[in-house]
Amino acid sequence: MSANGGTKAIIAALAANIGIAVTKFIAFLLTGSSSMLAESIHSVADSGNQGLLLIGGRRAKREATPQHPFGYGRERYIYAFIVAIVLFSLGGLFALYEAYHKASHPEPITSWQWVPVAVLVAAIAMESFSFRTAIQESNQIRGNQSWVRFIRRAKAPELPVVLLEDFGALIGLVFALFGVGMTLITGDGLWDAAGTAMIGVLLVVIAIVLAVETKSLLLGEGAEPKDLLAITEAVTGGPEVERIIHMKTLYLGPEELMVAAKIAVPACESAEELARGINAVEARIREAVPIARVIYLEPDIYSAAAERAGTGAAAHTAVPQTEAEEKAAHPGS
Known part of the structure; x- marks a missing residue:
């Protein structure tokens, strides 16, 4: 059940992120908002991450060989760890760099001012659908565990990864909406930089949590x-x-x-x-x-x-x- 549920949640997240990435890039090209650029790269990174999780799940199904007599099941942990690295480097660090660049040269949003707000609201709706799917699939195997314990103790990495990615994406969209909204209201591009920096810090924290948990699985965990x-x-x-x-x-x-x-x-x-x-x-x-x-x-x-x-x-x-x-x-x- 966990494998099928994980695949369903991954596909839902992948479809949402591809659509969101395209719309965010268009909004960035029209407005020049750094928050929109950071969110665009975030969605691209998430799309790549879901692709990595699907590849890991597929490769883990290979039959055991004399060289790998216990099979390839733990390959799913390796790809989940790569996801954490991608989220940290491509998502978090890029957003922090873009925030620094924008703070050094703040610019107001002067054209197509309604576009980033409309795109972010639409992205929140799409991410909410993906997050809802991940929650529904997780609830089938979570039992009476708290969400924190489920993420820390789950042996199948896909659902916790998608849950944290979707949660981070929703919070990041709120940060971006805050930065863009305050920039439109005040005409000060520093608010846009602040929203971008908040997105970067959020992604770095989530990536570190994912890396710690998947590292434990890679090292080898015993039975509950x-x-x-x-x-x-x-x-x-x-x-x-x-x-x-x-x-x-x-x-x-x-x-x-x-x-x-x-x-x-x-x-x-x-x-x-x-x-x-x-x-x-x-x-x-x-x-x-x-x-x-x-x-x-x-x-x-x-x-x-x-x-x-x-x-x-x-x-x-x-x-x-x-x-x-x-x-x-x-x-x-």
């Missing part, structure tokens, strides 16, 4: 606490496993989770019996957390003496069963 608890209960929910000695999880892509665990198993009479038990545990994990598609389970014999001595396989800390236990085990985290 609720999924970790579900996996733990699935592993220990049958007679095949006595306890988890240690376990690690890693997102290979937005919809693919890897689970690797060393498990303590009771004594078995044959390797066939042990294999049947491990298969049963894997089936329970996939039923509890369907995105857990790559599972590696290493059987071992638990030894309390080895754990007390701090040596051997049993020396690893068992997986905390709840968030409270996890905090107790790692009070400094």
Whole structure:
């Protein structure tokens, strides 16, 4: 659902931004407003960003190869990180440069004065449609999370990126309308420069937020606490496993989770019996957390003496069963 919803939101944003970019450029050519130029470049950058997200989603679907045995799912994170860089450099820094240039040589808007206001109002309407689509698609997977938590914790990068881009675009249009409006009222081009600078600062901040969040995904994030608890209960929910000695999880892509665990198993009479038990545990994990598609389970014999001595396989800390236990085990985290 997240992939399809993300694609729908991206296409809606792309269509809106292309139309907005054209109208803004026309308004800039007619009026010479720096706010309109900054907004034009902003829309062009956003259009390119949506194209990058579509390319990333397409390339992530490639089959695994011997060189990339876990597939290409995390390529979506790479393209999302590139989007943050483009937004920062092409959108934010250009707007700040244009604001400086306009402040050094302020000029009033003397011709086609109604055009920038009409264009900005129309752009707000188009961006609102795109933003509404992104909100609707995000609500299908957001659950009861706050918007801040959804953006920070989402594993599929497309919806958070489009949400922040559309939100930034709407606020930027308001800033541009303020700068242009005050310039028309006062005849002072410094207001236009001020609106442009506000747009630049806004885009830089959004780009930094996106870069920080996508960097975390690129480095590799583990399962959410609720999924970790579900996996733990699935592993220990049958007679095949006595306890988890240690376990690690890693997102290979937005919809693919890897689970690797060393498990303590009771004594078995044959390797066939042990294999049947491990298969049963894997089936329970996939039923509890369907995105857990790559599972590696290493059987071992638990030894309390080895754990007390701090040596051997049993020396690893068992997986905390709840968030409270996890905090107790790692009070400094």
